[in-house]
Amino acid sequence: MERTTLDMWVGAFMVGGLIALLILAFKVGNLGGYDGSKTYRVYGEFDNIGGLKIKAPVKSAGVVVGRVSGIQFDNKTFRAHVEMRLSQNNLFPKDTSAAILTSGLLGEQYIGLEAGGDEANLKNGDKFKLTQSAMVLEQLIGQALFSKASGEGGDKNTAQGGNKKP
Amino acid sequence: MPAENLVEISDLNFSYGKHPILKGINMNIPRGKLVAIMGLSGCGKTTTLRLIGGSIRPTTGSVKVAGKEVGGLDTEDLYTMRRKMGMLFQFGALFTDLSVYENVAFQMREHTDLPETVIRDLVMMKLHAVGLLGAHGLMPSELSGGMARRVALARAIALDPMLMMYDEPFAGLDPISLAVIGNLIRRLNDALGATSILVTHDIQESLKIVDYVYFMADGVVVAEGTADEIKASRLPFVHQFVWGESDGPVSFHYPSAPYREDLLLELAHGA
Amino acid sequence: MAHRKVGFGLRGIGHAVVNGVGRLGYASRFFLMILIGSGASFRRIHLTIREIYFTGVMSLIIILVSGLFVGMVLGLQGYETLQKYGSESALGSLVALSLVRELGPVLAALLFASRAGSAITAEIGLMKATEQIAAMEMMAVDPISRVVAPRFWAGVTSMPLLAAMFSAVGVFGGYLVGVVFIGVDVGSFWSQMEAAVDFRQDIVNGVIKSVVFGIAVTAIALFEGYDAPPTAEGVSHATTRTVVTSALVVLGLDFILTVFMFRGV
Numbered sequence: 097m098e099r100t101t102l103d104m105w106v107g108a109f110m111v112g113g114l115i116a117l118l119i120l121a122f123k124v125g126n127l128g129g130y131d132g133s134k135t136y137r138v139y140g141e142f143d144n145i146g147g148l149k150i151k152a153p154v155k156s157a158g159v160v161v162g163r164v165s166g167i168q169f170d171n172k173t174f175r176a177h178v179e180m181r182l183s184q185n186n187l188f189p190k191d192t193s194a195a196i197l198t199s200g201l202l203g204e205q206y207i208g209l210e211a212g213g214d215e216a217n218l219k220n221g222d223k224f225k226l227t228q229s230a231m232v233l234e235q236l237i238g239q240a241l242f243s244k245a246s247g248e249g250g251d252k253n254t255a256q257g258g259n260k261k262p
Numbered sequence: 263m264p265a266e267n268l269v270e271i272s273d274l275n276f277s278y279g280k281h282p283i284l285k286g287i288n289m290n291i292p293r294g295k296l297v298a299i300m301g302l303s304g305c306g307k308t309t310t311l312r313l314i315g316g317s318i319r320p321t322t323g324s325v326k327v328a329g330k331e332v333g334g335l336d337t338e339d340l341y342t343m344r345r346k347m348g349m350l351f352q353f354g355a356l357f358t359d360l361s362v363y364e365n366v367a368f369q370m371r372e373h374t375d376l377p378e379t380v381i382r383d384l385v386m387m388k389l390h391a392v393g394l395l396g397a398h399g400l401m402p403s404e405l406s407g408g409m410a411r412r413v414a415l416a417r418a419i420a421l422d423p424m425l426m427m428y429d430e431p432f433a434g435l436d437p438i439s440l441a442v443i444g445n446l447i448r449r450l451n452d453a454l455g456a457t458s459i460l461v462t463h464d465i466q467e468s469l470k471i472v473d474y475v476y477f478m479a480d481g482v483v484v485a486e487g488t489a490d491e492i493k494a495s496r497l498p499f500v501h502q503f504v505w506g507e508s509d510g511p512v513s514f515h516y517p518s519a520p521y522r523e524d525l526l527l528e529l530a531h532g533a
Numbered sequence: 534m535a536h537r538k539v540g541f542g543l544r545g546i547g548h549a550v551v552n553g554v555g556r557l558g559y560a561s562r563f564f565l566m567i568l569i570g571s572g573a574s575f576r577r578i579h580l581t582i583r584e585i586y587f588t589g590v591m592s593l594i595i596i597l598v599s600g601l602f603v604g605m606v607l608g609l610q611g612y613e614t615l616q617k618y619g620s621e622s623a624l625g626s627l628v629a630l631s632l633v634r635e636l637g638p639v640l641a642a643l644l645f646a647s648r649a650g651s652a653i654t655a656e657i658g659l660m661k662a663t664e665q666i667a668a669m670e671m672m673a674v675d676p677i678s679r680v681v682a683p684r685f686w687a688g689v690t691s692m693p694l695l696a697a698m699f700s701a702v703g704v705f706g707g708y709l710v711g712v713v714f715i716g717v718d719v720g721s722f723w724s725q726m727e728a729a730v731d732f733r734q735d736i737v738n739g740v741i742k743s744v745v746f747g748i749a750v751t752a753i754a755l756f757e758g759y760d761a762p763p764t765a766e767g768v769s770h771a772t773t774r775t776v777v778t779s780a781l782v783v784l785g786l787d788f789i790l791t792v793f794m795f796r797g798v
Contacts, residue, residue: 099579106582109590113694116701117740122721124704125628125732160724204728245582315671344673355664359656372674 135162135181136220140194140207145176146230148196148205154180156209161186164207165251182218189214193226205230268293268425269314269464274323278311282367283309285481286323291459298460298468300503301478308477311427314459315349316340327425328490345373348418348456349427354410356402362389363398369420388416391453392446408439411473412446419450426456432464440464444471465504469493477503486525560756567685567755570678579688580683588649588684588751589691593650593698596641600699603640604706607631611707612715621711622721626729628698628707633739634729634795639787642746644699645692646779650754653684654775657758658768666759681759685751692747693740700739738794745786750779768774 126234133258145167154162182188191212198205218224269291276284284306299307312318313325319333326332327343335343356365366385370376383504389395392412402410409430418426428447432440448471451458454522462468469475469489477485477492477500485492485500492500501507574581607688611627660666660680669676704726711717730736754775 102586103579103582105590107689109585109593110694112593113691113697115588116694116697119701120633120697120704120736120739121732124633124701124726125730125736132759153728160728206728277789317667317670341673341675344671347671349668349671351664353667355668357668358659358663359666369672369674372672372679 134184136166136184136218138180138182138218138220138222138224139167140178140180140224140227141170141173141175142178142196142229144176144229145178145196146198146205146232148178148207148230150207152204154182154207154209156186156188156211161209163189187217187236188212190216190218190222191225192218193228194224195228196230198231266293267291268328269459270324270326270458271310271314272324274310274313274325275321276306276313276318283481284313287478287481287483289476289483290472291353291457293457294451294455295473296382296448296458296460296471297474297476298462298472299476299478300461300463300465300468300504302463305478306381306481307463307478307524308429311341311349311429311459311461314425315319315347315427316344330512345369345421346424347419347427348423350411350414350418350429352430353407354402354414356405356410356414356417358402360402361398362394362400362402362405365402365413366398366417366420368417373421384420388420390414391419392416406439408435408442411435411439411443415443415446415450419456420516421452422454424455426454426458428460429457430462432462432467433459440467444468447471465506556760558654559760560752563750563756563759566677567682567752570675571682571686573678574683574686580679581686581751584687585691588645588653588687589695591652592645592648592691592695595644596695596699597702599640599644600637600702601706603636603699604628604632604703605710606706606712607636607703608707608710608715621717623725623729624707624711624717625722625724625726626797628711629664629704629726629730629774630735632700632703632707633735635787635791637703638696638739638742638746639783641696641699642692642741642783643780644690645747646750646754646783647776649688649691650775650779652691652773653688653751653754654758654761654772655768657681657684657755658761658763658771661759662763662765662768664763681755685755688751688754689744689747692750693743696743696746697740734795738790741794742787742790743751743792746783749782749786753779753782 112221125184129256148167150164152164153160154164162180164178166179166180167180168177169175180194188209189212191214193210193212195208196205197208267290269289271287271289274284274287274480275282287306287310289310292412299310301307306478309318313320314327314332316332316335324331324333328346330339330343330378332340332343356362357368360368363385366388367381370381370384386395389398392415394409394412394416397405397413402413405413415431423452426447431443431447435443444467447458450456460472462469469492470487474485474488475492476483479499485495487495487499495501495504607628608624611624612621615621615623615627657666657680666676666680669679708722712719712722757771757775757778758768761767
């Protein structure tokens with residue numbers, strides 16, 4: 097085969113492979129969008145983060161505005177210390193609240209931001225004043241059972257009483 | 263005999279494991295001559311050639327090419343020496359993925375920095391020497407056996423070697439191609455001023471062109487002499503070989519226990 | 534008679550072990566020789582480019598077609614399973630994760646072994662059988678650096694690109710079946726995928742896997758070809774062995790790599 101034809105095929109092959117890699121990186125793997133220079137860091141302290149993971153999305157009004165970049169346990173307050181990187185394009189008022197939410201019943205967990213009304217915006221290194229912890233399924237079920245148990249307490253007691261009787 | 267020998271082999275022994283192939287060979291190949299090594303298949307001819315080329319090393323004894331001990335060279339020196347050697351393999355061994363032109367140009371590209379125009383001139387010259395100038399664009403798969411052998415010959419002489427080695431150059435050729443190759447070997451040897459070693463069992467063709475013949479059998483040299491001396495030889499083995507008789511010192515039967523004993527052994531096992 | 538049979542069996546096992554260890558040693562030395570002889574593959578890059586054509590470009594069709602079908606099957610099967618739990622929106626992440634982490638590198642490597650690997654073995658084996666390798670040595674050209682090393686680097690370069698294309702086409706196949714045919718929501722398909730697939734954790738690891746497989750498959754194919762007995766039968770056996778050994782080594786390596794890469798997740 098002619099050398100130039102061969103070179104062209106190989107060149108096309110390499111380009112195709114690199115395009116595939118780029119598609120995987122940007123379209124599938126969601127690299128980019130939030131590179132270091134264009135983000136700012138904010139923190140939030142939560143009583144319980146549930147199943148939140150690093151890289152989980154930070155959304156506001158359902159739109160991804162940033163990602164969770166670090167999760168640590170604070171030894172003094174005994175709470176979870178979560179670091180988020182938000183896109184420089186999305187600025188939020190200082191009194192914005194952060195909540196850990198779940199997408200769907202069994203979906204992954206993310207942080208939802210609810211914008212406040214303050215004039216000043218959050219800056220790099222600021223902390224959310226208002227946070228809401230994750231809903232842990234066991235606790236929810238526990239609460240539901242407890243409230244049900246207290247509501248139907250009488251019936252239960254009689255039933256138990258009945259059992260004790262010979 | 264001229265005083266200077268290009269290849270000197272003395273007391274050469276070689277064995278694969280415990281199996282001896284060569285047992286004390288002595289040979290001298292004078293410069294400028296075309297020397298044949300003949301013998302039956304499996305007598306150690308090709309092994310001798312490979313020892314001269316340095317693909318294998320002697321068990322004992324010495325092989326000297328241009329005064330240098332081949333077995334004692336390291337890889338780099340061996341490769342330097344091989345640049346001055348050309349070898350024609352049994353079936354040509356052309357590179358099947360390269361065209362005829364690229365096959366002949368192969369060594370020039372590997373070993374020299376010659377510009378493309380010079381390489382082109384050289385390749386065409388070599389192809390012209392073997393009469394295949396018009397075939398430069400073909401692939402090896404498009405060549406007949408004789409043509410492939412001639413291209414391989416052009417490739418072997420690409421860098422004007424001082425020593426040419428031919429491993430069964432006549433195997434599997436039709437009579438015309440055979441005569442063509444034979445003539446080419448003789449002519450190229452004289453034109454290049456090279457020394458040639460021809461390993462073959464094609465006695466009739468090679469006796470027409472060679473200066474000197476070594477006869478080998480079972481790993482030893484049994485006879486030597488010029489072409490005429492060999493033809494006139496009264497040694498039974500040489501006579502049988504030259505005239506192609508089916509029985510003689512080389513027997514028809516592979517060595518075995520006598521047939522009768524074999525039968526008796528079978529009976530004993532059966533019982 | 535029985536004790537003789539046992540003796541034979543034991544001797545057979547011993548023989549096989551000694552042979553196997555010897556071959557492994559030779560293979561390692563061969564691998565080292567390739568690395569040492571790699572200079573020419575880069576200095577004369579067109580040698581390698583030529584081989585990329587024969588290993589990479591010639592494998593494209595089988596890789597792309599297989600990738601598309603694997604992705605489509607994943608889309609179909611994934612949907613069937615996910616919709617039972619009402620989470621068909623996770624289809625995108627299921628398809629992408631399975632492809633990028635496992636199926637892309639592994640299946641591409643298996644296809645590569647049977648397409649390019651067997652061709653390499655047959656080619657080198659035939660070069661040996663027809664004395665081309667010996668002729669090259671007699672022309673003072675090292676066949677390892679002229680013939681073997683360029684094929685090695687071509688294989689190592691082609692493999693990750695082929696695996697990436699396999700995954701990319703596979704994701705498209707999943708999209709085709711999931712979104713276009715079945716009607717999963719486009720937005721959730723892509724957004725779930727983006728949220729689930731991590732660049733460092735999944736994509737980089739997948740690429741690392743395919744590079745390792747590329748090294749393994751190409752080295753096995755070259756070794757089997759170079760080590761093949763110079764006969765028609767020897768070459769055909771070597772070709773079979775290339776495919777079988779490559780498949781086993783790829784699957785074994787995949788397990789080991791997966792343990793190291795994803796255990797902590």
